[in-house]
Amino acid sequence: MRVDYLIVGQGVAGSLLSYFLLQAGKSVLVVDDGHKHAASITSLGLINPVIGLRLNKAWRAETLLPFARQTYRELEQKFNTKFYRDLNSLRLFIDDKQQKRWQKKKDAPELQPYIGSDIEGEPCKGQIANPHGGVEITGSASIDTAVFVDAFRAYLIGQNALRAGSFSCDDMQIEADCVHWQDVEAGKVIFCDGWQITLNRYFDWLPMSPDKGESIDIEIPGLGLDKILNRGFFMAPTGGDRYRLGATHNHSTFDNVPTDAGKAELLKKIEGIVPKPVRVLAHQAGVRPSSPDRKPILGLHPQHSQLGVFNGLGSKGYSQAPYFARQFADFLLSTGELDAEVRINRFQIDSAQLH
Ligand SMILES: Cc1cc2nc3c(=O)[nH]c(=O)nc-3n(C[C@H](O)[C@H](O)[C@H](O)COP(=O)(O)OP(=O)(O)OC[C@H]3O[C@@H](n4cnc5c(N)ncnc54)[C@H](O)[C@@H]3O)c2cc1C
Incomplete structure (x- = not known):
């Protein structure tokens, strides 16, 4: 052929x-x-306009994100399937330093399209710990990969x-x-x-510079989180009481084998932040093709x-x-x-x- x-x-x-x-x-x-x-x-399949510990605008977010949204929506129609969701993110600060950094950054013109309201209380009816406050980020999305x-x-x-x-x-x-x-x-x-x-x-x-990453699918009964939670980890709702949690980084081992250490690292990230019990439903690993x-x-x-x-x-x-x-x-x-x-x-x- x-x-x-x-x-x-x-x-x-x-x-x-x-x-x-x-x-x-x-x-x-x-x-x-x-x-x-x-x-x-x-992958967690998340699309974020504001990224990293330093809360910067993602590279070319103003061009890439609208084009991504338009393409995924077009494909959903073509395939008669749903996999794309516009989903704001709850960006909770990990410490006072990050909160202060945000106070200095939040007037930056390039961030304005993505800034929602401040988060002062504890989200999900007090179930998510939030000692340092946060901000809701708009324009993010999640893909069911x-x-x-x-x-x-x-x-x-x-x-x-x-x-x-x-x-x-x-x-x-x-x-x-x-x-x-x-x-x-x-x-x-x-x-x-x-x-x-x-x-x-x-x-x-x-x-x-390949970068191995692990993610786990978890169940937290009654949490009712309907946005992406970002607090040094990402936790995205995938339906009902289920969430995908990620991710780890490993720059020395390249395979798709989930490890006990990876799972433990992920569970440690949410300890004390989300309520118990947390049940692990699935665990996966892959390698990011990073340049x-x-x-x-x-x-x-x-x-x-x-x-x-x-x-x-x-x-x-x-x-x-x-x-x-x-x-x-x-x-x-x-x-x-x-x-x-x-x-x-x-x-x-x-x-x-x-x-
Ligand atoms: C844990 C984790 C979390 C992530 N979270 C996010 C996120 O939230 N948002 C985001 O945007 N990105 C995220 N990423 C990154 C994202 O997944 C990658 O950027 C993206 O999937 C890379 O896609 P790709 O098509 O280049 O490679 P891959 O998805 O790796 O696809 C390559 C394909 O080629 C096949 N293949 C390779 N060699 C051959 C061969 N010789 N013959 C036949 N088939 C072959 C492979 O099996 C595979 O199916 C995450 C990645 C990981 C690991």
Whole structure:
């Protein structure tokens, strides 16, 4: 079979890139190994305009978040499924220092679109401890990641555009203007393989900083939290008395194995903040495909223009992927340029080291 684009990986990156290419009338085949390594499923799927301990506006929030919202809403309609929820966040300060920092920052013009009311009491009818106060952040959202990935998979199957299996570069022949793999001739192969790009011999020179993360699904009877709770951890309502809690960071072990230490760390974060009992329902781990400057990585291989990459989504895959998948699709279709900040060529490599 002949396709314009063979996409390796059906996480949020590969899903959205394939969508925009299919929308443009291109033929696409997505190869995925059954989400063996998908951070996109482990993810909390949160979209936040105000981030980090320093309460900064997320990079390009004013552009990326509205585009993400519009894209996810469009996909929900197309798939006749719900996975996107606008959900304000309760940003509770972790100490007096953070509270004072906020007093200095809260008049910053770039934060104004996202500032809701102050939180002085204890949320959820006094059940959530709040000794340092907080602020409600507007414009945040949550994605049901398993529903999103499953719905996309079904869509691709319906388009005859998904093949289950593992892609190995050893089985790929690069020709002058195409690539052969198994029975497929593809105009280009685009790697959306998440942190596994570090094992990909055509792109292993990219200075990735993978970051393993764990999350747990918990049940807290009667809490009634209907917003995202952010207090040095994230806890997002997933229905009824259930919440997804995350996340840990580990920069030295890269696998998708949930650990007792990860679970204990997460439960410790909420101890004394939310009421007991807390029942753990599920526990998962994945690896964030982070880049050193925390920006996505898009573009073609410096020597083989038949190979491309859409990666580096780090801890913000669900907010950044829609906009940059669209931008990459436009670039591949020669109808748009890549922003300098996300181009692969910001990383230099000695050509002697390239495959
Ligand atoms: C615990 C945790 C919490 C997170 N929370 C958030 C959050 O709240 N908000 C947010 O925006 N982001 C969050 N993230 C980050 C987000 O999940 C990632 O940025 C995003 O999922 C990366 O998507 P991706 O498509 O690049 O990679 P992945 O989701 O990893 O997808 C890659 C896919 O390619 C497949 N694959 C790889 N190699 C091959 C091969 N050779 N052949 C076939 N298939 C292959 C993999 O199995 C996988 O299915 C979190 C991540 C973790 C781990």
